[in-house]
Amino acid sequence: MSSERPDIDHSNFLKRLWRSFTIAPLVPEDDRERKRTVLNTLVLHLHPPTVPMATIRYTHTWGLGGMGLVLFLLLASTGLLLMFTYEPAPGQAYGSILKLKGHFLFGKFVRNIHHWSANAFIVVALLHMLRVFFTGGHREPRQFNWILGLCLLLFVLFSNFTGYLLPWDQMAYWAITIMTSMLAYIPLAGNWLQEILRGGGEIGPATLVNFYTLHTTLLPILFVIFMPWHFWRVRKAGGVVLPKAEGGAGEDNPERVHTIPYLVVKEFAVALTLIAAIFLLSIFVNAPLQEMANPGMSPNPAKAPWYFLGFQELLMHFHPLFAVFVIPVLTGILMILLPYFRYGSDGIGTWFISKRGRRMAVISAAAAMIFTPGAVILDEYLIDLQKWLPGLPPEISNGLVPFVMLLAVVTGYYFYLKRKYESTKAEITQAVFIFLLTSFIVLTIIGVWFRGEGMKLVWPGG
Amino acid sequence: MNKNNTSTTQTHTRRTFLTRFWLLLGLAALAELVWVAVSFVKPKKQKQTAATPSIITAGPVDSFDLGSVTAFPRGRFYLARLENGGFLALSRECTHLGCTVPWVEEENRFVCPCHASTFDIKGVVTNPPAPRPLDIFPVTIENDVVMVDVSEAVERKRFEVGQVVRGY
Numbered sequence: 298m299s300s301e302r303p304d305i306d307h308s309n310f311l312k313r314l315w316r317s318f319t320i321a322p323l324v325p326e327d328d329r330e331r332k333r334t335v336l337n338t339l340v341l342h343l344h345p346p347t348v349p350m351a352t353i354r355y356t357h358t359w360g361l362g363g364m365g366l367v368l369f370l371l372l373a374s375t376g377l378l379l380m381f382t383y384e385p386a387p388g389q390a391y392g393s394i395l396k397l398k399g400h401f402l403f404g405k406f407v408r409n410i411h412h413w414s415a416n417a418f419i420v421v422a423l424l425h426m427l428r429v430f431f432t433g434g435h436r437e438p439r440q441f442n443w444i445l446g447l448c449l450l451l452f453v454l455f456s457n458f459t460g461y462l463l464p465w466d467q468m469a470y471w472a473i474t475i476m477t478s479m480l481a482y483i484p485l486a487g488n489w490l491q492e493i494l495r496g497g498g499e500i501g502p503a504t505l506v507n508f509y510t511l512h513t514t515l516l517p518i519l520f521v522i523f524m525p526w527h528f529w530r531v532r533k534a535g536g537v538v539l540p541k542a543e544g545g546a547g548e549d550n551p552e553r554v555h556t557i558p559y560l561v562v563k564e565f566a567v568a569l570t571l572i573a574a575i576f577l578l579s580i581f582v583n584a585p586l587q588e589m590a591n592p593g594m595s596p597n598p599a600k601a602p603w604y605f606l607g608f609q610e611l612l613m614h615f616h617p618l619f620a621v622f623v624i625p626v627l628t629g630i631l632m633i634l635l636p637y638f639r640y641g642s643d644g645i646g647t648w649f650i651s652k653r654g655r656r657m658a659v660i661s662a663a664a665a666m667i668f669t670p671g672a673v674i675l676d677e678y679l680i681d682l683q684k685w686l687p688g689l690p691p692e693i694s695n696g697l698v699p700f701v702m703l704l705a706v707v708t709g710y711y712f713y714l715k716r717k718y719e720s721t722k723a724e725i726t727q728a729v730f731i732f733l734l735t736s737f738i739v740l741t742i743i744g745v746w747f748r749g750e751g752m753k754l755v756w757p758g759g
Numbered sequence: 760m761n762k763n764n765t766s767t768t769q770t771h772t773r774r775t776f777l778t779r780f781w782l783l784l785g786l787a788a789l790a791e792l793v794w795v796a797v798s799f800v801k802p803k804k805q806k807q808t809a810a811t812p813s814i815i816t817a818g819p820v821d822s823f824d825l826g827s828v829t830a831f832p833r834g835r836f837y838l839a840r841l842e843n844g845g846f847l848a849l850s851r852e853c854t855h856l857g858c859t860v861p862w863v864e865e866e867n868r869f870v871c872p873c874h875a876s877t878f879d880i881k882g883v884v885t886n887p888p889a890p891r892p893l894d895i896f897p898v899t900i901e902n903d904v905v906m907v908d909v910s911e912a913v914e915r916k917r918f919e920v921g922q923v924v925r926g927y
C-alpha cells in the first residue's frame with residue numbers, strides 16, 4: 298500500500314476518460330484560478346462575465362432574442378432529419394411527405410416541430426424587433442445591430458417562404474406561381490430575376506431544386522454568419538439597452554451581477570419552456586398539408602400562410618408595381634433609416650419612451666384601427682379609381698393615385714401629431730410607426746378571417 | 760527633412776497603389792464568382808423550336824351557345840362566345856399574378872380566387888388589381904369548326920373588336 302505512487306491516477310478507465318473529457322488539462326491550484334476555469338466555458342464566449350442587473354429582468358427583453366436562437370437550433374435539427382426523407386422533385390415531393398407522415402417513427406412529430414418552430418420564429422423575431430424598437434434599443438450606438446436584425450428578419454421570412462413551397466401541395470404550387478410572377482413587376486431586373494429563380498420560363502423541377510437549395514443550404518449559412526455577428530454587436534455595445542438612470546443604476550453606472558448563474562439560469566428557463574411549448578403543440582396539432590399541386594386549378598380562396606396575408610391584402614388594393622415594388626422598397630428603406638434619425642438620448646431604455654409617448658402610441662393604434670378597415674371597405678364597395686379616371690394607365694389610376702392618397706394620410710397624421718403634442722422626434726416617430734404597424738396587423742386580420750370565396754369580404758364563419 | 764518627406768509620400772502612394780490593386784483583383788475575383796454562380800442557376804437555353812403550332816379543335820360553331828363560356832383544360836383556355844356570335848379564346852391565367860381564374864356562371868364573370876380580380880366575358884378587367892385583360896389565343900374557323908392555336912398567348916392592352924373571330 299505504501300508503494301502506491303501519489304503521482305499516478307488510480308481511478309478506473311471510464312472515470313479517467315470522463316475526466317479527460319470534462320476537465321481542463323491543467324487543474325487549477327487555487328480558488329481564483331478555478332473560478333476562471335469555470336468561467337471559461339462556452340457561455341462566456343457569448344456573454345460577458347457580469348451583466349447589469351436591470352437587463353436580466355424578464356420584462357426587459359422577454360428573452361425574445363434568446364428564443365430566436367433556440368428556435369433556430371430546433372429548426373436546424375428537425376430540418377436535418379427531414380432532409381433524409383424528403384425528395385426535391387415535383388413528382389416525388391408530395392409523396393415523400395405522405396410517406397414521412399405515415400411510415401416513419403415520429404415522422405409526423407418531427408415535421409410538426411419543424412412547422413411550429415418556423416411559425417413561432419416569425420412571431421418571436423417580430424416581437425423581438427418591437428421590443429427593441431419600443432425600448433429604444435435601435436438608437437445610438439446600436440444602429441448597425443438593428444440593420445443586422447433586419448437582415449435576420451428577412452432570412453426568417455424567406456426561410457418560411459421557401460420552406461412551405463417544398464411539400465408541393467396546392468398552397469406550395471400557387472405560392473410559387475404568385476411569388477415568381479410578382480418578380481416580373483420589378484423594374485429592369487424583374488424578368489431576369491424571375492427566370493433565374495424559376496430556373497426557366499415555367500415552374501418545374503428546376504424551380505423546386507432552386508428553392509430547396511435556398512432553404513436547406515444558403516439561408517441556414519446566412520443565419521450561422523449573421524446570428525453570431527448580431528450577438529457580438531450586442532456585447533460590443535455593452536449589453537442590451539438600459540434606461541439612462543434608474544435609481545442611480547443606469548447605462549453609465551449599472552449594478553452588475555455574475556452571468557453565471559444569474560443570467561444563464563433565466564436563459565435556460567426560457568429555452569426549456571419554449572421547447573416544451575413547441576413539443577406540446579406538435580403533439581396535438583398537425584402541420585397542414587393541402588392536396589397535391591394541381592397547375593390547372595387554384596384553390597378558392599387561394600390564401601397564403603397567415604404571416605403573408607397582410608401583404609396579400611395589400612396586393613388587392615394597389616397595382617402590383619406599387620404593392621410588389623414601391624411600397625416594400627420604401628418600407629425597407631425607412632426601416633433601415635429608422636435608427637439614424639437624430640433622436641437624442643431621452644427616454645432610451647424605457648418602454649415607449651415616456652408617458653406622452655405611451656399616450657400617443659395608444660392613440661395611433663386606435664386611429665389605425667379605424668382608418669384601415671374603413672379604407673378597405675371603401676375600396677371594396679365604393680372606390681373604383683379605374684372607372685373614375687378612364688384613359689389613365691392602371692399603374693397611375695390604381696397605383697400612383699391611391700398611393701399618394703395613402704401618403705397624404707400618413708403625412709397629415711404626422712403634422713397633426715406635431716401640432717397637437719409638443720413631442721420629441723423619438724415620440725413622433727414611434728407614433729407614426731405604430732400607426733403603420735397597426736394598419737398592417739389589421740390587414741393581416743382581414744386577410745385571415747374576413748376573406749372568403751373569391752377573396753370577397755365576409756363575416757368570419759358566416 | 761525634405762528628402763525624408765518625399766520618400767514617405769512615395770512609399771505611401773506605392774502602398775495605396777498596391778492596396779487598390781489588390782482590391783481591384785479581389786473585386787474581379789468576386790465578379791467571376793458571381794458570374795459562375797449565376798450561370799449555374801440560369802436555365803440552360805434549350806432553344807425551343809420557335810413556337811411549335813399546336814392546334815386544338817374546339818368543336819363546331821353551333822355547339823357553343825351565345826353568351827357562353829366553355830373551359831378547355833387541355834389547352835389551358837376558355838372559349839367565349841359573345842352575344843353577337845363571335846369567338847374569343849381566353850387564357851385562363853390571371854394577368855395579375857398567374858392564378859387560374861374560374862368562370863362563375865351566376866355572376867357572368869371570371870373571378871380570380873387570389874386577389875379578387877374580375878373579368879367579363881370578353882376578358883376585360885371589371886375589378887382590379889389585374890392590370891390588363893386576359894391574354895388571348897388565335898382562333899380560326901374552318902368549315903364551321905372552331906380551332907385554337909395554343910402555342911403562344913397574345914397579350915393585349917385593351918379589348919378591340921378585331922380580336923373577336925366570327926365564322927361568317
Ligand code: HEM
Nearest residue numbers: 358362363365366426429434442443446447449450537538
Ligand atoms: C433570427 C432572429 C434574431 C435573433 C436570434 C436575435 C437575437 C438577439 C439577442 C439574443 C439579443 C440580445 C437581447 C435580447 O435577447 O432581446 C438581440 C438584441 C438585439 N436585436 Fe436581435 N435577434 C433576431 C432578430 C432581430 C430583428 C428582426 C431585429 C430588428 C430589426 C433585431 C435587432 C436587435 C437589436 C437592435 C438588438 C440590441 C438591442 C438592445 O441592445 O437592447 N434583432 N437579438
Ligand code: FES
Nearest residue numbers: 853855856871874
Ligand atoms: S392572381 Fe388573379 S388577382 Fe392576383
